[in-house]
Amino acid sequence: MATKAKGKGTKKKTSESSAEKEENEVIADFEKHIYDLQQMLEISRSFCTTIELNPLVESILYIAMAQMRVTGAGIFVINELNDEKGYVLSDHYSGIAIDPTIEYRISVDSKLVEFFTQSNNVFTLPELKEYVPDAGKEFSMLETLSPSLVVPLILKNRLNGILVMGERIFIDGMESAYTNYERDEIQTIASLASVAVHNASLIEQASTDMMTHLKLKFFFFNILEDKLDNAFAQNEKLSILMFDIDFFKKFNDTYGHACGDYVLQHVAKIIKDSIRDEDMACRYGGEEFTVMLCNTDVEGAYLVAERIRKRIEETELVYENNKMNLTISGGISVFSVDDNPVRSARALVDQADKALYVSKANGRNRVSVADGEEIK
Known part of the structure; x- marks a missing residue:
């Protein structure tokens, strides 16, 4: 009789173990689904931002x-x-x-x-x-x-x-x-x-200019504000380049507005091909262009600006069998927590714009650098 009782107890224990195992599997499966849902929420948040x-x-x-x-x-x-x-x-x-x-x-x-x-x-x-x-x-x-x-x-x-x-x-x-x-x-x-x-x-x-395929001004400033906040938080440099095509009016007056559009497209392509994916180029207005260079100091910004200026100067354009040469003037400003801690995107672009007009005043086809309020 004792042996029988022991047998019944073993059967009951085995049955309970099986039920516990099944319950644990259900719980584990449920927890996995909860985890996966949390993952999807994080993925959705990442995509939306x-x-x-x-x-x-x-x-x-x-x-x-x-x-x-x-x-x-x-x-x-x-x-x-x-x-x-x-x-x-x-x-x-x-x-x-x-x-x-x-x-x-x-x-x-x-x-x-x-x-x-x-x-x-x-x-x-x-x-x-x-x-x-x-x-x-x-x-x-x-x-x-x-x-x-x-x-x-x-x-x-x-x-x-x-x-x-x-x-x-x-x-x-x-x-x-x-x-x-x-x-x-x-x-x-x-x-x-x-x-x-x-x-x-x-x-x-x-947010894109259909003629040049560069970003529009409003979008550029929106992104620049975010990048400026990030540069301040991370203590990184952030550079702005401002360009203006020299004597652009003569292309429109001599060959027509279609030629002017052709020149804008050519210059925009050179600018876009000269910067990294993480940087951003913008058609600022008319024949002016702006470039944002992430995590770039003044030396790096000057190298990029000069590369763009030289490529444009060395390129001969042909429009309706007319050979044309053009040049571009540039200005640079650099955000720095220590040397130029401006907190406004507009102020940083204005500094580059002032440097650009120094280039124009000094003979065009050159790049000048702004150091805070002081133009070099």
Whole structure:
């Protein structure tokens, strides 16, 4: 009888252990869902606070890579400012190998884009080949990226981009294929990213001068205020360059306003090509341009300004068979906590503007530096 009683006790204990195990699994699963929801809130907050397209794309890439444990990722997006008729990869990628001989572009008229806009899902490349068998050209291009997953960024039946996930980082015991839970997770991230990309694209268009493709004055000052506050907090230098095309009126008067537009576009391109991605160039008004150089001291700012001035001076323009040369004058101001602690973006730009007019007064085609209220 004692043995029987012991047997019943063991059975009851085993049953309780099984129930406890099941309960612990439910709790663990619940806690994971709570954690993932908190992660999504943080991701959403990150996307919503980034209004510039390039930093936003960079943020999306790193978040997707971290969440899905992949070695790299890239995003195909439309450049509305350049009237692109396709989704291009451009430099919107990290950690994936690019073949320089291939144009990474997906036409807006392709079967692949049509399929994406009709199907709110994520796909492996073999799955896409099965669903869209006649998109051969795009598949050949995508295959060179070795994607583990292709994720459309859909918002209201509009394709705002295509996220390509690279090779997965395998951990012991982890399955090679994406689980349904992981697919749902990356799809949620893609939904948040699609809204952010759409909004950033609208801001990009609204804040950009259509002729020169440089930022407009109001947007430039808005960003400069933030950068100035950050430079003060981090004790960093922040430089402003102000440029004005010398004798610009003669181009309009001699060859017409279309020629003047051509000159503005040429100068804007040289300025934009001469600065880093983290810097910002602006069409300040008429033939004036402003540049913000982040974390740059006076020596660095002068090197950039001189590089721009020399490139413009050395370039010969041809407009309707007329050869033209032009020059540009520049002024520099530098924010410094110790030497020039101005707290107003307007004041810092005004200093550069005063330095610019020193250059004009001293013969043009040169760069002058402002030191606080004192012009050198």
